[in-house]
Amino acid sequence: MTTSTTQEPAPAAPLLDLQALVVAVRRRRRLWCSAALLGLLVGVAVAVLLPPRPSAVTKVLVAHQADQPNDPGTLIRTDVALLHTTRIAGAALKSLGSPAKPEDFMQEYGGVGLTNNLLQITASGDSDAEAVARAEALADAFVADHVKRMRSAADAEAKSLLDQRDRLQRELTLVNKAIGDGSPQGGPKAAADLESLFARRAELTSRIADFTQRAAEARVGTPQLIAGTQVVDAPHAVRHSLAKTAATDAVIGLVLGLVLGLAVAAVGAVVADRPVLRREIAANLAASVVAELPRQSPLLWRRRRIRAARARLTASLVRTVRGSAEPVSLLELGCARSTAVIALDLARQLAAEGPVVVVDGLPGSRLSGRRPKPGDPVVVGGERAAALSPEESRIGVGSVAPGTAWTDLRYLGTRTVLVVRAGHGSAAWLHTVARQLADQRIAVTGVVLIDPDPRDRTDGTLWDGPRGAPRGRHELPVQQSGGGTSHAVQAVGEGRHRMERLPIRAARVPDSDQEAR
Template sequence: MTTSTTSESSATAPLFDLQALVVAVRRRRRLWCSMALLGLLIGAAVAVLLPAPPTAVTTVLVAHQDDQPNDPGTLIRTDVELLRTTRVAGKALESLNSPERPADFMRDYRGTGLTNNLLQINVTGDSDAQAVARAKALADAFIADHLTRIREAANAEAEALLDRRDRLRDELAKVNEAIGNRPPEGDPSASADLESLFDRRAKLNSQIDEYDQRAEEARIGTPQLIARTQIVDGPRTVRHSLPKAVVTNAAIGLVVGLALGLALAAVRTVVADRPVLRRDIAANLGASVIAELPRRSGRLWQRRRTRVTRERLTAHLARTVRGSAEAEPVSLLELGCARSTSVIALNLARALAAEGPAVIIDGLPGPQLAKRRQKPGDPTVVSGERAAAVPHQELRIGVGSVAPGTAWTDLRYLGTRTVLVVRAGHGSAAWLHTVARQLADQRIPVIGVVLIDPDPRDRTDGTLWDGLHAALRGRSETPVRQNGTGQRRTERLPVWAAGGPDNDQEAR
């Protein structure tokens, strides 16, 4: 039993391939590394070109009337917000005799709650002396405003208690007057009323004493709060270290640039939809990956493996060309890797030189083959009208391109069978489909795909186990074998070619 078909795998494919996204983002490391480096340089430049202004700092101990050990910091946060008010800023500017507007001054300082009762004030200025003077004036203004609010609250509470006490005294006077106007003795009802009046008077006296005591406590507690609210750390200048600022800003710029670079790379990957994994490239082209080659020479310890891979690919292509030199000439069609395709074609021509002269038909749009320096023993390279004069007895290797702008009808003159040389991540999925369909229209079977610059961590399978090794509509009409019913079976078409009217006719 074979694996699932191409149509089934496409139907069950996830809408978002995380593995392909990670690989594509990793391949764009030049982008996000450049962004990270740019952020690092910008951060360091900002620290050098825009140094921190002179700054002074002071610490104020703030006593609250409602202080609680389990306070989550609500009171000190309120003090921080009160510090950033035009009233406090205006009083500080008045003490400094400064014409600056309070709204402008508020941008030059900030408050930070260190604990539930410690408030740190940072102030900037044009010089160290000005920053220290501003910090002192701002701390004094805040303390004065805080103490004013404490006194007003204490006085308001005391006045409320005394007002309540005075109302009770008025009521007590009425009770005393009722007791003084008591009826003659001997009346039972009068005795009961008198007893209730005495009880009421006793309660009123008790409540009056309680309100007097509470009013006194409210006034007594205010001086304690006033004495505790003070500057505990006098204003002093803050020394800024330029190397430390450079390192800090550079690190922040590096992180921000790296994050932006990764986000930009991810967005470009999703929008561009350029397959990178060999699995996706093979599925979109409808042909298996037969070899992988790096785009550059690579490191010293990787060159031997690259050389062995090139030799195997050359031997495989040489066997293919020998078996179909006259009937079905083979071409190499590149997509995003003209230089690598030229090298493969030259190596193939040299390998075939032992059996006879080999000619490379140059159909590349660039000068990779046409303007190269001829070396002794290199094959002949012809292009244009000279290609039509090449004898059919000679081994011909066509080299062309399937990049946008390709003249599709000319590809069949380069070879009736082809090997696609594709750089990973160069073409979009839509363009890979276009290439496969155009080659199908020209009846050019794809022998296989040579993947250039593959991802070294790609572990996906680039072999189409249940599809055509040459994805094309023309080959789909070729009988493969007879099944048990005596009827000939044809190969299955790729998904992208399954719905067209021509395909329906061919299927019938």
């Protein structure tokens, strides 16, 4: 039988894992909750410390000559724009007797069209009385300017019509003169010309009467428009409610702070690239997550569950240490305190079977500097690890944080359990930890995840590696985040090791052979 080997391509990893992003943002809830609370407090502070200036409001009914029922609001928007002109601002300041500049005064009032013919004017001042006076002056100046513009428009239209009438009147005079000079003895041609002159005179007379009537109507409609433009709501001060203003500003600040905090948390999660999900941590460390330990909580019922979880974790680690013929170490990443507590619990359980020594390789003095309690195991420094008796069981405790002396980790134990806080190390650093441990020929038994996300439903076990893959001194399986192809880290050369990808090759019978069979 002929076989052929093919390598299945690994599926491309997504550019953005939404599940991991949501989990990372949720884990940083302290950030965006603090930002939302800060925005709320800032909004309340602004409302209390920076109250709005005293203001007054008035409403003006504006009549337009070109008013139409289907007007989309163009005329009232024109009136609002005319209100913000130096001519009206200067007229209002003149009536107030104020030496302020119109350009500066225009920044202290505003207008808005409520309907097609209703204009609301709002003015502010140093006091309620000043604001009311400014609103009244602005309303009077706007009405006076509007009336003046309507009269000017009506006069211009009437003058244009009267000019047309006068021109026709002069032409009519010439026609009448031509008719008076005509002679009835002029023959048939003269009679025809005279008839055309009479027709022209009748036409001119009719047009002159029409222009005279239109000029009169142009002036007749103006008083109605002038009377329709008036102040319908007297200027009055606007009462500001501190509670309402504070509540409004607080809600606005809360929303803005929440949005800003969520944005910062999302961007920070993407930029930092710190795995949180079990599957990501297991893939980057090339080791399965074998246990979890929630973070401490002040709630009583959660404390009970955390104690039960610690007891199960200790029992699992005891079985791991008993079944190992080599020294076992606990290496932490972002959770030195939790690792020290786990190591002491483990040593207390093993102390009943024989002498146990805890080798402290943590930076600082978290273990060696603590005050011993009755029943605590012996804790020695890392420099005394080589001098310990082989008959004594020892548990090494160290760190794989940045700045670690990698060559010293082997003295703590040739097999290790990584204790990693979720979301603490970046993906690149987790890869570095896996490679350095492989270079030091330290086999990773598993990963204990500290403070996992409670809603994480991903699997932290590496399933796609070859069966019976060695995970001892010389090889460490590595899984790509995309899945589908597994690799192994092999020690190659004398004292030097490198990461090599060994694809799993599957035997397949060709189609021709299958048909032959």
